[in-house]
Amino acid sequence: MSEHVIFIHGDLLTKERVDAVRNSRRIEHTPKNRLQYVVFLPGLFHYKMACADVLWHTYIQPKEGREDENSLYRHVGILRPDETGKMVSKPGFRRVHNVVHHDIWASILDCWHLEAQGRNHDWSTLEKFSASEPSWKDIVDMSYSIVNNLQKHFENQTLRNWDELLYINLCQAMNAGDVGHVEASFLPWIYMFKGTGKHKYASQMRRFLTNLQFNYPESLSDIIRMNLLCNPTGKAFAFRAVDWLVERNNLYTKVIFRGAGPNGTLEHIIKESPLIEVYRNCHVTMENAFHLQHCTIRHAPPSMTKTIRKLTALIKEKHSHVRKDLE
DSSP, X not given: OTTOOEEEEEOHHHHHHHHHHHHHTTTXXXXXXXXXXXXXXXXXXXXXXXXXXXXXXXXXXXXXXXXXXXXXXXXXXXXXXXXXXXXXXXXXXXXXXXXXXXXXXXXXXXXXXXXXXXXXXTXXXXXXXXXXXXXXXXXXXXXXXXXXXXXXXXXXXXXHHHHHHHHHHHHHHHHHTOHHHHHHTHHHHHHHHHHTTOHHHHHHHHHHHHIIIIISOHHHHHHHHHTXXXXXXXXXXXXXXXXXXXXXXXXXXXXXXXXXXXXXXXXXXXXXXXXXXXXXHHHHXXXXXXXXXXXXXXXXXXXXXXXXXHXXXXXXXXXXXXXXXXX
Protein backbone atom coordinates (compact mmCIF):
# COMPACT_ATOMS: atom_id res chain seq x y z
CA MET A 1 0.00 0.00 0.00
CA SER A 2 2.98 2.36 0.36
CA GLU A 3 3.09 2.69 -3.45
CA HIS A 4 -0.62 3.41 -3.86
CA VAL A 5 -3.08 6.03 -2.69
CA ILE A 6 -6.84 6.02 -2.26
CA PHE A 7 -8.73 9.25 -2.90
CA ILE A 8 -11.68 10.13 -0.67
CA HIS A 9 -13.98 12.91 -1.85
CA GLY A 10 -16.33 14.58 0.59
CA ASP A 11 -17.40 17.61 2.53
CA LEU A 12 -15.89 19.19 5.64
CA LEU A 13 -17.46 16.63 7.97
CA THR A 14 -15.95 13.78 5.96
CA LYS A 15 -12.53 15.41 6.24
CA GLU A 16 -12.87 15.71 10.01
CA ARG A 17 -13.83 12.04 10.29
CA VAL A 18 -10.86 10.98 8.17
CA ASP A 19 -8.53 13.09 10.33
CA ALA A 20 -10.00 11.58 13.50
CA VAL A 21 -9.37 8.03 12.26
CA ARG A 22 -5.83 8.82 11.16
CA ASN A 23 -5.02 10.55 14.45
CA SER A 24 -6.18 7.49 16.37
CA ARG A 25 -3.76 5.33 14.32
CA ARG A 26 -0.65 7.47 14.66
CA ILE A 27 1.03 4.98 16.98
CA GLU A 28 0.87 2.16 14.43
CA HIS A 29 4.19 0.97 12.98
CA THR A 30 3.37 0.49 9.28
CA PRO A 31 2.15 3.10 6.78
CA LYS A 32 -0.78 0.84 5.95
CA ASN A 33 -2.01 0.71 9.53
CA ARG A 34 -1.49 4.48 9.86
CA LEU A 35 -3.68 4.98 6.77
CA GLN A 36 -1.02 7.08 5.10
CA TYR A 37 -2.29 5.96 1.72
CA VAL A 38 -5.57 7.83 2.23
CA VAL A 39 -5.63 11.22 0.48
CA PHE A 40 -8.65 13.43 1.04
CA LEU A 41 -9.87 15.64 -1.81
CA PRO A 42 -12.38 18.41 -1.07
CA GLY A 43 -15.66 17.87 -2.87
CA LEU A 44 -15.98 20.73 -5.35
CA PHE A 45 -19.78 20.57 -5.28
CA HIS A 46 -19.79 21.31 -1.55
CA TYR A 47 -17.04 23.87 -2.17
CA LYS A 48 -19.27 25.66 -4.68
CA MET A 49 -22.17 25.61 -2.24
CA ALA A 50 -19.90 27.17 0.40
CA CYS A 51 -18.94 29.92 -2.09
CA ALA A 52 -22.61 30.69 -2.75
CA ASP A 53 -23.21 30.82 1.00
CA VAL A 54 -20.37 33.34 1.33
CA LEU A 55 -22.08 35.66 -1.14
CA TRP A 56 -25.35 35.32 0.78
CA HIS A 57 -23.65 36.11 4.10
CA THR A 58 -21.91 39.11 2.53
CA TYR A 59 -24.61 40.81 0.48
CA ILE A 60 -28.05 39.59 1.59
CA GLN A 61 -28.04 38.48 5.22
CA PRO A 62 -26.77 41.75 6.88
CA LYS A 63 -29.71 44.07 7.53
CA GLU A 64 -27.53 47.15 7.06
CA GLY A 65 -26.75 46.15 3.48
CA ARG A 66 -30.40 46.03 2.47
CA GLU A 67 -30.91 49.79 2.85
CA ASP A 68 -28.74 50.68 -0.12
CA GLU A 69 -30.82 51.33 -3.24
CA ASN A 70 -28.26 49.36 -5.28
CA SER A 71 -28.05 46.44 -2.86
CA LEU A 72 -28.46 42.86 -3.96
CA TYR A 73 -31.51 42.61 -1.70
CA ARG A 74 -33.25 45.34 -3.73
CA HIS A 75 -32.41 43.44 -6.90
CA VAL A 76 -33.89 40.28 -5.39
CA GLY A 77 -37.18 42.20 -5.14
CA ILE A 78 -37.22 42.33 -8.94
CA LEU A 79 -35.71 38.94 -9.72
CA ARG A 80 -37.80 37.02 -7.16
CA PRO A 81 -40.47 39.36 -5.77
CA ASP A 82 -42.37 36.53 -4.05
CA GLU A 83 -39.32 35.07 -2.32
CA THR A 84 -37.67 38.00 -0.56
CA GLY A 85 -38.53 36.46 2.80
CA LYS A 86 -36.92 33.16 1.89
CA MET A 87 -33.82 34.92 0.55
CA VAL A 88 -33.07 36.56 3.90
CA SER A 89 -33.74 33.45 6.02
CA LYS A 90 -32.79 30.10 4.48
CA PRO A 91 -32.71 30.46 0.70
CA GLY A 92 -30.83 27.28 -0.13
CA PHE A 93 -28.06 26.84 -2.67
CA ARG A 94 -30.12 26.86 -5.87
CA ARG A 95 -31.91 30.16 -5.15
CA VAL A 96 -28.66 31.96 -4.33
CA HIS A 97 -26.96 30.39 -7.34
CA ASN A 98 -29.66 31.64 -9.73
CA VAL A 99 -29.91 35.10 -8.15
CA VAL A 100 -26.16 35.65 -8.45
CA HIS A 101 -26.19 34.65 -12.12
CA HIS A 102 -29.16 36.85 -13.02
CA ASP A 103 -27.88 39.85 -11.05
CA ILE A 104 -24.46 39.81 -12.69
CA TRP A 105 -26.05 39.46 -16.13
CA ALA A 106 -27.94 42.70 -15.63
CA SER A 107 -24.91 44.48 -14.14
CA ILE A 108 -22.59 43.45 -16.94
CA LEU A 109 -25.12 44.48 -19.58
CA ASP A 110 -25.24 47.93 -18.01
CA CYS A 111 -21.43 48.09 -17.92
CA TRP A 112 -21.21 47.18 -21.60
CA HIS A 113 -23.86 49.76 -22.46
CA LEU A 114 -21.95 52.53 -20.67
CA GLU A 115 -18.61 51.48 -22.16
CA ALA A 116 -20.01 51.37 -25.69
CA GLN A 117 -21.78 54.71 -25.30
CA GLY A 118 -18.61 56.27 -23.92
CA ARG A 119 -16.63 55.23 -26.98
CA ASN A 120 -19.22 56.19 -29.57
CA HIS A 121 -22.33 58.29 -28.91
CA ASP A 122 -24.06 56.58 -31.81
CA TRP A 123 -24.01 53.35 -29.80
CA SER A 124 -26.82 54.49 -27.52
CA THR A 125 -28.05 50.90 -27.09
CA LEU A 126 -26.39 47.51 -27.11
CA GLU A 127 -28.46 46.59 -30.16
CA LYS A 128 -26.85 49.43 -32.14
CA PHE A 129 -23.43 48.43 -30.83
CA SER A 130 -24.01 44.85 -31.98
CA ALA A 131 -25.27 46.03 -35.38
CA SER A 132 -21.99 47.90 -35.94
CA GLU A 133 -20.20 44.51 -35.93
CA PRO A 134 -17.25 45.43 -33.68
CA SER A 135 -14.03 43.48 -34.12
CA TRP A 136 -12.91 40.91 -31.58
CA LYS A 137 -9.98 43.15 -30.63
CA ASP A 138 -12.38 45.98 -29.76
CA ILE A 139 -14.47 43.64 -27.62
CA VAL A 140 -11.40 42.44 -25.73
CA ASP A 141 -10.19 46.02 -25.18
CA MET A 142 -13.60 47.08 -23.91
CA SER A 143 -13.80 44.11 -21.55
CA TYR A 144 -10.43 45.04 -20.01
CA SER A 145 -11.58 48.64 -19.68
CA ILE A 146 -14.75 47.53 -17.87
CA VAL A 147 -12.82 45.35 -15.41
CA ASN A 148 -10.12 47.92 -14.69
CA ASN A 149 -12.53 50.83 -14.19
CA LEU A 150 -12.55 50.87 -10.39
CA GLN A 151 -13.93 54.19 -9.20
CA LYS A 152 -14.31 55.12 -5.55
CA HIS A 153 -17.71 56.62 -6.36
CA PHE A 154 -19.24 53.21 -7.07
CA GLU A 155 -16.72 50.94 -5.37
CA ASN A 156 -19.34 48.87 -3.55
CA GLN A 157 -21.08 47.95 -6.80
CA THR A 158 -17.74 47.14 -8.42
CA LEU A 159 -16.70 44.88 -5.55
CA ARG A 160 -19.99 43.00 -5.73
CA ASN A 161 -19.56 42.56 -9.47
CA TRP A 162 -16.06 41.23 -8.82
CA ASP A 163 -17.27 38.70 -6.25
CA GLU A 164 -20.15 37.55 -8.43
CA LEU A 165 -17.88 37.21 -11.47
CA LEU A 166 -15.50 35.15 -9.35
CA TYR A 167 -18.36 32.78 -8.57
CA ILE A 168 -19.50 32.68 -12.22
CA ASN A 169 -15.93 31.90 -13.26
CA LEU A 170 -15.83 28.99 -10.80
CA CYS A 171 -19.10 27.57 -12.14
CA GLN A 172 -17.97 27.85 -15.76
CA ALA A 173 -14.57 26.31 -14.99
CA MET A 174 -16.16 23.34 -13.22
CA ASN A 175 -18.63 22.74 -16.07
CA ALA A 176 -15.83 22.93 -18.64
CA GLY A 177 -13.46 20.70 -16.66
CA ASP A 178 -10.86 23.48 -16.39
CA VAL A 179 -9.07 22.30 -13.25
CA GLY A 180 -6.45 25.05 -13.54
CA HIS A 181 -9.06 27.78 -13.17
CA VAL A 182 -10.69 25.90 -10.31
CA GLU A 183 -7.35 25.65 -8.50
CA ALA A 184 -6.66 29.35 -9.09
CA SER A 185 -9.98 30.20 -7.42
CA PHE A 186 -9.03 28.58 -4.11
CA LEU A 187 -6.92 31.43 -2.72
CA PRO A 188 -9.39 34.35 -3.09
CA TRP A 189 -12.22 32.20 -1.76
CA ILE A 190 -10.11 31.20 1.25
CA TYR A 191 -9.89 34.87 2.24
CA MET A 192 -13.64 35.26 1.73
CA PHE A 193 -14.30 32.17 3.86
CA LYS A 194 -12.32 33.77 6.67
CA GLY A 195 -14.14 37.07 6.25
CA THR A 196 -17.54 35.42 6.70
CA GLY A 197 -16.63 33.20 9.65
CA LYS A 198 -16.03 29.95 7.77
CA HIS A 199 -12.67 29.41 9.46
CA LYS A 200 -12.78 25.61 9.34
CA TYR A 201 -13.46 25.63 5.62
CA ALA A 202 -10.72 28.22 5.06
CA SER A 203 -8.23 26.17 7.08
CA GLN A 204 -8.98 22.92 5.25
CA MET A 205 -8.85 24.53 1.80
CA ARG A 206 -5.57 26.27 2.68
CA ARG A 207 -4.08 22.98 3.87
CA PHE A 208 -5.20 21.19 0.70
CA LEU A 209 -3.85 23.96 -1.56
CA THR A 210 -0.49 23.95 0.27
CA ASN A 211 -0.16 20.19 -0.04
CA LEU A 212 -1.19 20.25 -3.69
CA GLN A 213 1.30 22.93 -4.74
CA PHE A 214 4.25 22.38 -2.39
CA ASN A 215 4.16 19.18 -0.31
CA TYR A 216 2.87 16.40 -2.55
CA PRO A 217 5.14 14.92 -5.25
CA GLU A 218 4.50 16.45 -8.64
CA SER A 219 3.17 13.18 -10.04
CA LEU A 220 0.68 12.86 -7.18
CA SER A 221 -0.44 16.48 -7.60
CA ASP A 222 -1.10 15.86 -11.30
CA ILE A 223 -3.16 12.76 -10.48
CA ILE A 224 -5.17 14.73 -7.92
CA ARG A 225 -5.92 17.47 -10.47
CA MET A 226 -7.08 14.86 -12.97
CA ASN A 227 -9.49 13.36 -10.43
CA LEU A 228 -11.13 16.48 -9.00
CA LEU A 229 -13.84 16.42 -11.70
CA CYS A 230 -15.56 13.75 -13.75
CA ASN A 231 -17.78 13.67 -16.84
CA PRO A 232 -20.51 11.03 -16.44
CA THR A 233 -22.11 11.68 -19.85
CA GLY A 234 -19.01 12.46 -21.91
CA LYS A 235 -20.61 15.62 -23.30
CA ALA A 236 -19.00 19.04 -23.61
CA PHE A 237 -19.45 21.35 -20.61
CA ALA A 238 -20.93 18.47 -18.61
CA PHE A 239 -18.19 17.96 -16.04
CA ARG A 240 -19.35 17.38 -12.49
CA ALA A 241 -17.68 17.22 -9.11
CA VAL A 242 -17.13 13.71 -7.79
CA ASP A 243 -19.08 14.43 -4.61
CA TRP A 244 -22.01 15.55 -6.81
CA LEU A 245 -21.95 12.12 -8.45
CA VAL A 246 -21.85 10.50 -5.01
CA GLU A 247 -24.92 12.50 -3.93
CA ARG A 248 -26.69 11.44 -7.13
CA ASN A 249 -25.93 7.79 -6.43
CA ASN A 250 -27.16 8.26 -2.86
CA LEU A 251 -30.46 9.52 -4.26
CA TYR A 252 -30.94 6.37 -6.33
CA THR A 253 -29.67 4.09 -3.57
CA LYS A 254 -31.48 5.53 -0.55
CA VAL A 255 -34.63 7.03 -2.08
CA ILE A 256 -35.63 5.78 -5.53
CA PHE A 257 -34.49 2.14 -5.39
CA ARG A 258 -34.36 1.60 -1.64
CA GLY A 259 -37.38 -0.70 -1.56
CA ALA A 260 -40.68 -0.29 0.26
CA GLY A 261 -42.15 -1.81 3.37
CA PRO A 262 -40.13 -4.69 4.84
CA ASN A 263 -37.63 -4.46 1.95
CA GLY A 264 -36.48 -0.99 2.98
CA THR A 265 -33.73 -2.26 5.26
CA LEU A 266 -30.08 -1.34 5.47
CA GLU A 267 -29.03 -4.81 4.34
CA HIS A 268 -31.31 -4.59 1.29
CA ILE A 269 -29.99 -1.13 0.35
CA ILE A 270 -26.36 -2.29 0.56
CA LYS A 271 -27.13 -5.44 -1.43
CA GLU A 272 -28.93 -3.59 -4.23
CA SER A 273 -26.60 -0.57 -4.39
CA PRO A 274 -24.32 -1.98 -7.16
CA LEU A 275 -27.38 -2.40 -9.40
CA ILE A 276 -28.76 1.15 -9.37
CA GLU A 277 -27.43 1.93 -12.86
CA VAL A 278 -28.92 -1.33 -14.18
CA TYR A 279 -32.31 -0.42 -12.72
CA ARG A 280 -32.13 3.09 -14.12
CA ASN A 281 -31.19 1.84 -17.60
CA CYS A 282 -34.15 -0.58 -17.50
CA HIS A 283 -36.49 2.32 -16.74
CA VAL A 284 -35.01 4.41 -19.55
CA THR A 285 -35.30 1.51 -22.01
CA MET A 286 -38.99 1.01 -21.22
CA GLU A 287 -39.71 4.73 -21.40
CA ASN A 288 -38.05 4.96 -24.81
CA ALA A 289 -39.80 1.83 -26.07
CA PHE A 290 -43.23 3.24 -25.25
CA HIS A 291 -42.24 6.77 -26.36
CA LEU A 292 -43.26 8.17 -22.99
CA GLN A 293 -42.99 11.91 -22.48
CA HIS A 294 -42.40 13.99 -19.37
CA CYS A 295 -40.00 11.42 -17.96
CA THR A 296 -37.96 13.95 -16.02
CA ILE A 297 -38.56 16.33 -13.14
CA ARG A 298 -36.05 18.79 -14.56
CA HIS A 299 -37.96 21.75 -15.93
CA ALA A 300 -36.76 24.01 -18.70
CA PRO A 301 -35.18 27.20 -17.35
CA PRO A 302 -37.61 30.12 -17.25
CA SER A 303 -37.25 32.96 -19.71
CA MET A 304 -35.60 35.79 -17.79
CA THR A 305 -35.46 38.28 -20.66
CA LYS A 306 -38.16 40.63 -19.38
CA THR A 307 -36.95 40.36 -15.79
CA ILE A 308 -33.34 41.09 -16.74
CA ARG A 309 -34.48 44.09 -18.79
CA LYS A 310 -36.45 45.37 -15.81
CA LEU A 311 -33.44 44.97 -13.52
CA THR A 312 -31.15 46.60 -16.08
CA ALA A 313 -33.53 49.57 -16.26
CA LEU A 314 -33.36 49.90 -12.47
CA ILE A 315 -29.56 49.79 -12.49
CA LYS A 316 -29.51 52.43 -15.21
CA GLU A 317 -31.97 54.60 -13.28
CA LYS A 318 -29.92 54.40 -10.07
CA HIS A 319 -26.65 55.07 -11.95
CA SER A 320 -24.95 52.12 -10.27
CA HIS A 321 -21.91 52.29 -12.55
CA VAL A 322 -21.81 56.04 -13.22
CA ARG A 323 -19.69 58.58 -11.41
CA LYS A 324 -21.88 61.17 -9.74
CA ASP A 325 -20.01 64.38 -8.91
CA LEU A 326 -21.02 66.16 -5.76
CA GLU A 327 -22.85 69.38 -6.36
